[in-house]
Amino acid sequence: MSKEYSPKEKAIYEAVIELLEEGADLNNLTVAEITGKAGIGKGTAYEYFSNKEEMIAKALFYNSESFCRQLYKGVCKEKNLHDKVDYMMRKIEQEVPKAKCLLRLMNMLSDNTEISRRLQELFKEVFCAKEGIVEFVRNILEDEFRDGKTPSKDEMEYLVLDIYSKIICWVMVLNESKYEDITRRNSMRALILDGICREVRTI
Amino acid sequence: MSKEYSPKEKAIYEAVIELLEEGADLNNLTVAEITGKAGIGKGTAYEYFSNKEEMIAKALFYNSESFCRQLYKGVCKEKNLHDKVDYMMRKIEQEVPKAKCLLRLMNMLSDNTEISRRLQELFKEVFCAKEGIVEFVRNILEDEFRDGKTPSKDEMEYLVLDIYSKIICWVMVLNESKYEDITRRNSMRALILDGICREVRTI
Amino acid sequence: MSKEYSPKEKAIYEAVIELLEEGADLNNLTVAEITGKAGIGKGTAYEYFSNKEEMIAKALFYNSESFCRQLYKGVCKEKNLHDKVDYMMRKIEQEVPKAKCLLRLMNMLSDNTEISRRLQELFKEVFCAKEGIVEFVRNILEDEFRDGKTPSKDEMEYLVLDIYSKIICWVMVLNESKYEDITRRNSMRALILDGICREVRTI
Amino acid sequence: MSKEYSPKEKAIYEAVIELLEEGADLNNLTVAEITGKAGIGKGTAYEYFSNKEEMIAKALFYNSESFCRQLYKGVCKEKNLHDKVDYMMRKIEQEVPKAKCLLRLMNMLSDNTEISRRLQELFKEVFCAKEGIVEFVRNILEDEFRDGKTPSKDEMEYLVLDIYSKIICWVMVLNESKYEDITRRNSMRALILDGICREVRTI
């Protein structure tokens, strides 16, 4: 189903992600750092990618896509909006680094870097309406409104945006040290989840 | 009250912002570009800033701060939450480039760049609880709850986050071409505004 | 008589010449290009040649030698200087690419490249007084002076040089677009041929 | 009259020529070598030239042009063809390195290198019919035929080519060790010179 990656490609992808998790600055990553971490020669990377930007963009894309796919699978098993969003939030909580990577990707999409341009290309080429947080949220909402009252197009857009933004907030919360405390985190999760459900109900 | 800036400093700040508005990539800006745009010598910039990152970080900070200050002044004149948020959203709509700059600053705050480190220092040093969108939102909410029922600390945090995230969304919306259509924009503004008020009311 | 070449060796030689004819720059040819054109593996080339320079030098040498041999055969059949030189010039005209290759070889002989060093070695090792334009011209002249007045050693050197340089000119002429016109080319060929004969006669 | 060169530019030009005289291979010269020889920083070279090829091409051009200009001045003072050509040949003899540089330039003009492309551009931009050996020879011939019988266009072309090629031969002769012997060199010079005059007379 999903494209097969050569071991060297995967090594590059994972090296970039590890570096990101170690707190590296994606905009000033060097090819030497990446290939060093990946355990391959500098020249080898250029057998698989045509330049540094492609390496980094594809690495972000690869990881985000695989995380989104995971999320999607889990979400499909849940019955209603509440459980779906709850699943998502807990999954994100379990896999903060992957969620962080997704967040970084989304920030990068708009920073005018060469990397951002590559990312946009990747999204144009590969994207299939099933991955990507926004499309993802839209799917969940469409399921919810399958039968019963349907909101207007504008209201739908608003809801997508609202849920999307709350999930982003959730990722930001998870990165704040004050939410390392489990009870506070639980409490915040519940508030966000309730907020989302309330919005969908009342619109 | 606010620090005085020398003309050369301001020239640098404005040059950075102009470059940003022209679509430059802040992570690959060169000192030559900045000083060229500012109309001063490269060496001169180093009389006022100790390195490139400081120039960019301070430029973002300067502009965001001044935009926030403007927002704050306007918001103070409004009576209730609805009008305050409405004012904010319309102001942002009028000044997309400045809002964009603020958005960029916020993205940068978490990208581990040297610039991000400088920005964090600036916020530590200079921040005075009045500027910055988050603190800003908190102020508005505290005003709103001055008399009457006060939400719990957690609920308060949630509301801050919710409003903050919706404002970010608003900026993102304004950058999407499909919202160049005025009626759609108006409709979305109303939905977001109502959403915020509803959240505050029902919590 | 002539050394036998393995098919892979010949493939390399011909690949280099084809690339040269396609307008490649011999100094920046890559092994990948050569072996790609030759249709063999990169490693294989190193079974036959010890490095890139050897490949190119031998390829030039191979082609020049074979062209010279052809010329020599044809020239031997002619009786007198006029017919010999005429044959040569017409042959060169028919096979401009091969002549060009010879010209390139001669230029390279003096450009201090690693390739030029290899070429010089080849000429030292292999050269057998029968190939190579200079030696070639000398032979023709010696035939001419076999019986009758012999010029002094210096005069002989001068004549070799004169004929040699006129042949080089002929190759240059053939590469100029203004001599694509047949009548002009014929006229120039006649002038050069007459010039050569006159010099030999009058010295 | 002639363009002014900045000291750094001239330093680069002279460095390239010195390296050439020391037997360097122009196709594999490195920027580090050039700037090292020139006694300037690597980056400095890029303030004046946009890439390595430009440095080398302009260096060859600069030197050849100045040598041609010298030749031209001297030649103008001579009255007839014999003396003009004699002057040229003796001048070349005195300044073998400069002549060699000119020879190298002429070889390079046709080697499909990036350098060759730059050289061709330079000739297109700057050339003014007074420099360059070919144009140079044409001028001398036109002077010679000013009054008296004029040869046909084709004959004229032939003569230009013949003289040009003999001068090239002269440079090649000067690089051969067997002509380090003065009497042989004198003898060869006389033969070439006579040959040229004879050709012009008899055509």
Add this chain to the structure above:
DNA sequence: AATGAATGAGATTTCATTCAT
């Protein structure tokens, strides 16, 4: 105080050559 020419460290990228298969 202001400048911008000069610098060289450091980044990306290429490619000849090796060597395991």
Add this chain to the structure above:
DNA sequence: TATGAATGAAATCTCATTCAT
């Protein structure tokens, strides 16, 4: 024997920063 994936040395070029003017 033939291959081409892997390598890393080495090259070009950029650009933040300095410093003489």
